[in-house]
Amino acid sequence: MMSDQQITGGSAKNDGIPAGLWMRCPECGDMLFKKVVEENLHVCPSCQHHFRIGARLRVKQLLDEGTFEELFADIEPIDPLGFVDKKSYADRLKAEQLKSGEKDALVCGKGFVKGRPLAIGVMDPNFMMGSMGSVVGEKLTRTIELAAEEKLPLLIVSCSGGARMQESTLSLMQMAKTSAALGRLDEAGCLFISLLADPTTGGVTASFAMLGDFILAEPKALIGFAGPRTIWNTIKQELPEGFQRAEFLQEKGFVDFIVPRKDLRLEIARLIDYCVK
Amino acid sequence: MSTTTLEKSSSAPRPVLKHTLSFEQPLAKLEQQILELEAMQAQKQIDYTSELRQLRSNYTALLKKTYENLSPWETVQVARHPQRPQFRDYVELMCREFRELHGDRRFADDKAIVCGLARLGVHKIMLIGHHKGRDTKEKIACNFGCAHPEGYRKALRCMKLAEKFGLPVVTLVDTAGAYPGLGSEERGVAEAIAVNMMEMSRLRTPIVSVITGEGGSGGAIGIAVADRVAMMEYAWYSVISPEGCSGILWKGSDNAADAAAALKLTSKDLKQKGIIDQIVPEPLGGAHRDPHTAAHHLEQYLSKTLKDLKRCKIDNLLERRYEKFREQGVYASKTSRMTKVG
Numbered sequence: 001m002m003s004d005q006q007i008t009g010g011s012a013k014n015d016g017i018p019a020g021l022w023m024r025c026p027e028c029g030d031m032l033f034k035k036v037v038e039e040n041l042h043v044c045p046s047c048q049h050h051f052r053i054g055a056r057l058r059v060k061q062l063l064d065e066g067t068f069e070e071l072f073a074d075i076e077p078i079d080p081l082g083f084v085d086k087k088s089y090a091d092r093l094k095a096e097q098l099k100s101g102e103k104d105a106l107v108c109g110k111g112f113v114k115g116r117p118l119a120i121g122v123m124d125p126n127f128m129m130g131s132m133g134s135v136v137g138e139k140l141t142r143t144i145e146l147a148a149e150e151k152l153p154l155l156i157v158s159c160s161g162g163a164r165m166q167e168s169t170l171s172l173m174q175m176a177k178t179s180a181a182l183g184r185l186d187e188a189g190c191l192f193i194s195l196l197a198d199p200t201t202g203g204v205t206a207s208f209a210m211l212g213d214f215i216l217a218e219p220k221a222l223i224g225f226a227g228p229r230t231i232w233n234t235i236k237q238e239l240p241e242g243f244q245r246a247e248f249l250q251e252k253g254f255v256d257f258i259v260p261r262k263d264l265r266l267e268i269a270r271l272i273d274y275c276v277k
Numbered sequence: 278m279s280t281t282t283l284e285k286s287s288s289a290p291r292p293v294l295k296h297t298l299s300f301e302q303p304l305a306k307l308e309q310q311i312l313e314l315e316a317m318q319a320q321k322q323i324d325y326t327s328e329l330r331q332l333r334s335n336y337t338a339l340l341k342k343t344y345e346n347l348s349p350w351e352t353v354q355v356a357r358h359p360q361r362p363q364f365r366d367y368v369e370l371m372c373r374e375f376r377e378l379h380g381d382r383r384f385a386d387d388k389a390i391v392c393g394l395a396r397l398g399v400h401k402i403m404l405i406g407h408h409k410g411r412d413t414k415e416k417i418a419c420n421f422g423c424a425h426p427e428g429y430r431k432a433l434r435c436m437k438l439a440e441k442f443g444l445p446v447v448t449l450v451d452t453a454g455a456y457p458g459l460g461s462e463e464r465g466v467a468e469a470i471a472v473n474m475m476e477m478s479r480l481r482t483p484i485v486s487v488i489t490g491e492g493g494s495g496g497a498i499g500i501a502v503a504d505r506v507a508m509m510e511y512a513w514y515s516v517i518s519p520e521g522c523s524g525i526l527w528k529g530s531d532n533a534a535d536a537a538a539a540l541k542l543t544s545k546d547l548k549q550k551g552i553i554d555q556i557v558p559e560p561l562g563g564a565h566r567d568p569h570t571a572a573h574h575l576e577q578y579l580s581k582t583l584k585d586l587k588r589c590k591i592d593n594l595l596e597r598r599y600e601k602f603r604e605q606g607v608y609a610s611k612t613s614r615m616t617k618v619g
Contacts, residue, residue, distance in 0.1 A: 072612070080550075080607035081541050085526035134606035141603065163494075163516045165526065168540040169552050172494060172516040173605035176502045179471055180478030180602050187479070203516065205467035206455075206495040211475055225467035225495070226457030230521075234457050244462060254465050 025049050041261045050218050055107035055124035063111035070109040072142050077104050077135045089166040100126040104135035108143040114269040119147040122157040130160035133167040137174025144181040153191040153272050158209040162202020175207035182211045191275040196223050217246035217255045296359045300351050307336045340562045350534035352543050355511040355563045356490045362568040364391055364408040364449050370572035372397050387428030388419045392435040398580045403439035405432050406449030423456035426469035429499050433473050445483040445583050448500045455496035470499035477502035483586035488512040504598050505582050508544035510559040515542035
């Protein structure tokens with residue numbers, strides 16, 4: 001299910017990175033020199049707020065320079081159901097492709113982290129809020145199958161509002177498809193690291209994101225099944241402080257550990273060294 | 278469990294439906310006329326046989342016409358009919374024996390998902406399904422069929438038992454969705470659903486799933502990864518409820534009917550898209566009019582399917598189960614694993 005995140009957005013224009021030299025941190029309100037934020041891996045130097053970042057930027061931050069080999073890039077979305085709400089899905093796809101420069105919400109392939117080879121899939125919050133439809137499901141599954149076949153460790157970075165409504169039950173099926181593929185990866189004895197970035201909700205949380213051998217999260221990332229607004233509408237009660245944030249999930253036992261963005265490469269390399277012969 | 282809905286009825290009107298759906302108003306009116314005429318006949322000793330025959334035939338014709346032309350939104354309402362048979366009704370109508378098993382051995386016994394050992398025809402099975410509850414007390418106990426993580430974990434515990442002792446698993450899905458509440462999130466409902474899907478995809482025993490009423494999103498597929506997936510004729514199955522979809526895409530709940538149509542959530546749509554294997558027919562006018570016949574059709578489907586699946590070698594079954602879900606998805610691609618267009 002798509003979470004409330006889709007309503008509140010997270011599109012390029014309100015992810016806190018406007019054009020120009022200066023930007024304001026949505027968390028602490030400080031005016032920041034954009035270049036400094038970029039050099040700090042898109043983390044606010046004042047309050048450590050982790051900005052949402054696109055898939056390609058994430059790949060660039062995580063992998064050794066020049067080692068990324070993109071795969072399955074030819075897989076493109078089509079509108080299988082002729083879905084129309086206020087706008088047709090076909091038009092929405094075109095607009096999102098133009099806006100994000102991506103064909104859909106996942107970039108995947110192979111690369112190296114501190115010299116260690118791995119397969120990687122990264123969701124892109126700038127494309128329909130990183131939602132999972134047939135393309136995301138297919139590309140992820142191919143990446144998982146590739147990891148199993150080549151005995152590579154697998155890293156998936158989740159950043160998504162959930163399953164994509166416009167592909168309805170087909171999106172739902174991607175949850176089962178990716179989970180089944182991860183079952184095989186598990187049987188192949190391969191390492192799967194699931195990194196949860198802000199936000200990870202709905203059908204993405206309820207499938208591959210929660211199936212990691214290790215589940216890592218960025219600080220304060222929103223992680224949950226139902227969106228906070230849906231929950232509020234159901235129970236009509238104040239939600240506890242920090243509810244559905246990474247720290248809350250660690251407290252409740254669903255996240256192994258929280259990693260600030262600057263330490264991600266180190267921690268991933270460390271896990272690989274423990275688990276891969 | 279309520280038995281009021283289990284009275285034998287036929288397409289001829291009987292005053293068994295306490296709840297009339299809005300699109301069924303013309304039917305209810307006809308039904309009323311028939312009842313009045315019958316009463317008059319009994320009271321005044323006048324012979325209205327031919328008039329009654331005509332009215333009954335009109336009723337049946339209208340019932341047929343109404344149900345042949347249900348809109349997706351009307352189908353959703355039929356799937357939610359308060360008198361639609363539920364898990365415990367089906368157990369009573371189909372199974373010679375049912376030994377319920379409680380609890381996930383972790384936290385609690387979630388009454389929104391019921392599990393147990395059952396005999397269905399010649400088959401000994403593990404039967405699992407959502408139960409919404411009939412009266413207010415039972416509905417609250419069952420949380421209206423919206424399970425917490427412990428429901429999914431109980432289901433998995435029972436599936437593992439079935440695997441160990443070579444019993445096939447049958448799941449009956451009827452939920453608006455997993456419960457979106459505090460405890461549900463705290464105890465990891467997303468993780469529970471994810472683990473169930475992964476484990477079901479490799480469970481070494483045959484699995485059959487039938488969406489009997491509502492197939493609401495992750496809460497449904499969390500017990501519906503199977504060798505065969507079927508739907509009752511007027512069930513629905515989708516990534517989100519029509520109301521939820523309307524709320525997000527139309528910014529209000531007024532467009533639920535539009536959302537229901539856009540989501541392609543009926544059994545006919547999903548059979549056509551190859552997402553489900555079969556449609557289990559319902560009696561004329563829906564399962565709520567005739568639970569016995571509905572249960573009979575369901576039992577026939579399950580018996581036959583279990584017989585077929587038991588013949589297969591488990592490794593072949595697992596390979597096909599994997600491929601069944603692996604092939605789902607529609608996209609354009611130049612390179613193929615399974616390229617599908619249109």
